[in-house]
Amino acid sequence: xxxxxxxxxxxxxxxxxxxxxxxxxxxxxxxxxxxxxxxxxxxxxxxxxxxxxxxxxxxxxxxxxxxxxxxxxxxxxxxxxxxxxxxxxxxxxxxxxxxxxxxxxxxxxxxxxxx
Amino acid sequence: xxxxxxxxxxxxxxxxxxxxxxxxxxxxxxxxxxxxxxxxxxxxxxxxxxxxxxxxxxxxxxxxxxxxxxxxxxxxxxxxxxxxxxxxxxxxxxxxxxxxxxxxxxxxxxxx
Numbered sequence: 001x002x003x004x005x006x007x008x009x010x011x012x013x014x015x016x017x018x019x020x021x022x023x024x025x026x027x028x029x030x031x032x033x034x035x036x037x038x039x040x041x042x043x044x045x046x047x048x049x050x051x052x053x054x055x056x057x058x059x060x061x062x063x064x065x066x067x068x069x070x071x072x073x074x075x076x077x078x079x080x081x082x083x084x085x086x087x088x089x090x091x092x093x094x095x096x097x098x099x100x101x102x103x104x105x106x107x108x109x110x111x112x113x114x115x
Numbered sequence: 116x117x118x119x120x121x122x123x124x125x126x127x128x129x130x131x132x133x134x135x136x137x138x139x140x141x142x143x144x145x146x147x148x149x150x151x152x153x154x155x156x157x158x159x160x161x162x163x164x165x166x167x168x169x170x171x172x173x174x175x176x177x178x179x180x181x182x183x184x185x186x187x188x189x190x191x192x193x194x195x196x197x198x199x200x201x202x203x204x205x206x207x208x209x210x211x212x213x214x215x216x217x218x219x220x221x222x223x224x225x226x227x
Contacts, residue, residue: 032213039158043121043205043218049214088156101149102173102207103216109120110156 002027002093006083006106015115021076021109023091030045033074034092034103035065050074062086086113118142119221121206128196128226136191136222138206146211147189151175152203152221164189194227 003026003041013019025031032051048059055067065076074091088110091104117122120141128134145166150158150173160173164183178200179193191206193200203223207216 020181034215036218039221042222043220044207045218046215049215090158102150102159102163104148105158108159 002031002095002104004091004104004106006089008109009107010110010112012112012114013096014068015083018081019076019078019081019111021089021091021111023074023076023106024072025074025091025093026072027093032094033065033067034094035059035063035074035076036090036092036105037091038088038108039063040087047076047089047112066090069077081111081113083113086111119206119208119217120183121204121222122220124220125223126204126225129223130152130195130197132196132226133195134193136204136206136224136226138191138219139187140189140208140217141187142208142210142217143186144208144210144217145186145210147183148178148207148216149181149189149191150205150207151177152205154202162191166173170209176177187222198226200224209210 005024020100034049038044047063050055050057050067088108090108091106094103122137147164151160151161152158159175161182163178203221205221206219209216
């Protein structure tokens with residue numbers, strides 16, 4: 001069964017500093033991977049996705065992520081965070097067969113931005 | 116822009132009441148999902164659907180039921196609400212294959 005691990009429950013970063021959120025997955029075949037962001041009281045918004053091809057993917061709001069098969073990782077990065085980036089971030093893995101059994105999510109990383 | 120709507124956004128209801136959480140999408144997606152999000156923020160899949168007249172249970176056991184009579188509509192029903200059902204419920208849809216899921220804004224349910 002597929003699984004996702006986000007090792008950091010909370011991360012605190014100063015505004016303007018760089019950010020990296022970690023994600024490790026477990027999946028037998030080629031995964032397709034996502035990062036979502038959730039603001040308080042809201043649903044999830046897709047930041048970026050990886051299906052195949054270039055292992056460095058660009059997303060919205062200045063985020064990027066790199067797929068590293070050898071490390072089973074898909075870490076999210078941003079060179080300079082803004083106070084509005086404070087939110088909950090979820091990494092997810094999907095069934096590459098396009099199955100309808102939904103995405104498997106990590107437990108999330110809560111990002112706190114210090115002024 | 117993805118259009119998937121959930122109503123109500125917030126609901127406080129007494130124990131034993133029957134409730135239906137509504138979810139509608141205008142994207143023509145065949146696949147729809149319900150996730151339960153606990154206070155620790157982790158999401159668990161409780162129901163999904165491949166299309167009309169298709170419903171399946173997800174990874175997390177739930178006392179709720181779902182129906183899919185129309186492509187755009189995927190309501191979730193609790194026949195008798197209990198305090199243990201207090202949670203946030205998120206509906207999502209996707210076109211299937213190598214595509215992402217789009218999420219509604221969620222329904223925060225409190226059973227007192």
